[in-house]
Amino acid sequence: xxxxxxxxxxxxxxxxxxxxxxxxxxxAATNGDVSTTAVANKFVDALQHQRYRDAAAMFAPGEGAGDxxxxxxxxxxxxxxxxGFSSMHPIDALPDGKSxxxxxxxxxxxxxxxxxxxxxxxVSTAGDGEPVFYELNLxxxxxxxxxxxFGLHFPATDTQSLKRANQLVTTINR
Numbered sequence: 418x419x420x421x422x423x424x425x426x427x428x429x430x431x432x433x434x435x436x437x438x439x440x441x442x443x444x445a446a447t448n449g450d451v452s453t454t455a456v457a458n459k460f461v462d463a464l465q466h467q468r469y470r471d472a473a474a475m476f477a478p479g480e481g482a483g484d485x486x487x488x489x490x491x492x493x494x495x496x497x498x499x500x501g502f503s504s505m506h507p508i509d510a511l512p513d514g515k516s517x518x519x520x521x522x523x524x525x526x527x528x529x530x531x532x533x534x535x536x537x538x539x540v541s542t543a544g545d546g547e548p549v550f551y552e553l554n555l556x557x558x559x560x561x562x563x564x565x566x567f568g569l570h571f572p573a574t575d576t577q578s579l580k581r582a583n584q585l586v587t588t589i590n591r
Contacts, residue, residue, distance in 0.1 A: 453535045453555050456562040460553065461539065464502040469493045477556065477563040491521050491589075495569065498588045500544035508540050511550050516570040517582035519589060533557045534565055547581065548572065 456475060463472035473488035496502050539551040550570040556563050569589075571582035 452562040453557065454537075456555060456564065457537050457553055460564060460567075461505050464492065464496070465505060467496065467502075469496070475564045477565055488521060492567075494589050494591075495519075495521070498585060499541075499549055501541035501549050503541075505539045505541040505551065508538050508550075511538055511552070511570055512572070514572060514574045515579075516550070517573045517579070517586055519569045519571070519586050521567040521569075522565070535562075543585075545581070547578075 460472050460475050463469070463475070469489045469492040470485065472492055473485045476484075476488055478484075534554045535557045537553045537555070539553065541549050541551070543549050550572070552566075552568040552570065554565040554568070556565060571578075571585055573579040573582045
């Protein structure tokens with residue numbers, strides 16, 4: 418009997434077993450996030466390609482007729498002011514430190530309360546060369562994934578960055 422061949426087969430069998438377990442665990446861990454991730458990717462792609470109406474339509478529905486148009490207009494103003502959507506990419510966490518936050522919430526007249534949500538974070542470089550951080554909050558727990566809010570974080574760690582943050586928020590809100 419060739420013991421070396423038997424040991425090699427046993428090692429291959431063990432390796433395949435580990436790979437199968439890892440694959441099943443990985444699939445189970447990400448399976449619930451597939452629709453959330455797909456919606457987030459579609460939203461970011463729409464922003465990067467200046468399809469603001471498509472991005473606005475992904476927000477959770479509201480009761481008012483003009484909600485999508487208002488959200489579309491806000492997203493357009495953000496991009497006009499920052500010119501940074503094209504460089505958006507995911508990050509693990511927002512940086513530590515003070516920031517000024519501007520939030521594009523789900524349509525203003527929403528009556529549905531969503532107790533749990535999934536949060537994804539992004540960063541981009543604005544037209545002035547400075548970073549802008551984003552938080553994208555989406556529905557969770559078996560609810561079809563929709564965007565609840567899109568928050569912009571402008572670093573405000575010193576006097577100059579605070580001035581920049583306030584100017585950008587004022588420009589976007591006009």
